[in-house]
């Protein structure tokens with residue numbers, strides 16, 4: 001298999017890398033696959049012990065050189081702030097789904113997603129905190145695209161129906177309004193036919209520090 005990688009200098013700048021995956025993107029996806037495999041594995045104990053030793057060696061190789069800087073914050077053409085280390089969207093964060101969102105013509109944030117078994121809370125259902133994390137992100141993006149980027153002040157959730165994993169779902173969010181440094185948005189995770197599973201409203205506050213000239217940190 002031949003994979004066209006982004007050049008080494010592009011790895012910390014998704015915009016420069018374009019659509020080509022970086023080596024770090026590929027490693028990240030491999031680690032996601034590994035985590036899924038761990039959750040579902042049924043191999044015998046002695047095999048688990050051997051695999052653990054191999055993984056410990058790989059972990060040491062990765063730790064041989066640690067990054068000292070954060071992944072840079074960039075804005076995609078639709079104005080959505082992104083950085084590769086983000087816990088929900090980050091292409092370089094194995095913990096991230098990753099969620100891929102876009103802005104529709106009416107300003108709605110829309111992301112098609114499918115949770116995995118690693119997101120399980122109650123048996124057969126997605127953990128409520130995982131749903132909250134996704135909604136925090138898309139509501140925050142809706143506010144950011146509307147020009148009111150901020151930190152989550154409050155996030156209110158209504159869990160309407162159990163959220164399944166392994167099935168296609170849709171997360172959407174809309175900006176509502178701004179008063180001073182406070183902006184509101186609402187959103188939901190739903191089945192593809194629009195049936196809501198979790199509904200959210202959120203207040204996002206542009207920190208006083210940002211307006212005083214100190215850079216934000218999302």
Ligand SMILES: CCCCCCCC(=O)SCCNC(=O)CCNC(=O)[C@H](O)C(C)(C)COP(=O)(O)OP(=O)(O)OC[C@H]1O[C@@H](n2cnc3c(N)ncnc32)[C@H](O)[C@@H]1OP(=O)(O)O
Pocket residue numbers: 080081136137138139140141144150151152153154180181182203205206207208209218
């Ligand atoms: C595009 C990327 C999307 C990313 C989405 C994900 C976003 C996140 O997860 S952010 C992480 C979670 N949130 C946090 O960590 C926030 C922690 N809190 C803080 O940093 C600060 O308390 C912060 C920024 C919210 C407010 O600080 P500051 O700017 O000093 O606000 P302050 O001047 O005290 O208050 C401003 C107004 O907001 C109100 N307010 C402050 N905090 C809150 C709150 N938590 N809830 C409701 N209202 C609040 C105040 O009462 C005040 O209201 P008013 O103007 O009517 O008197």
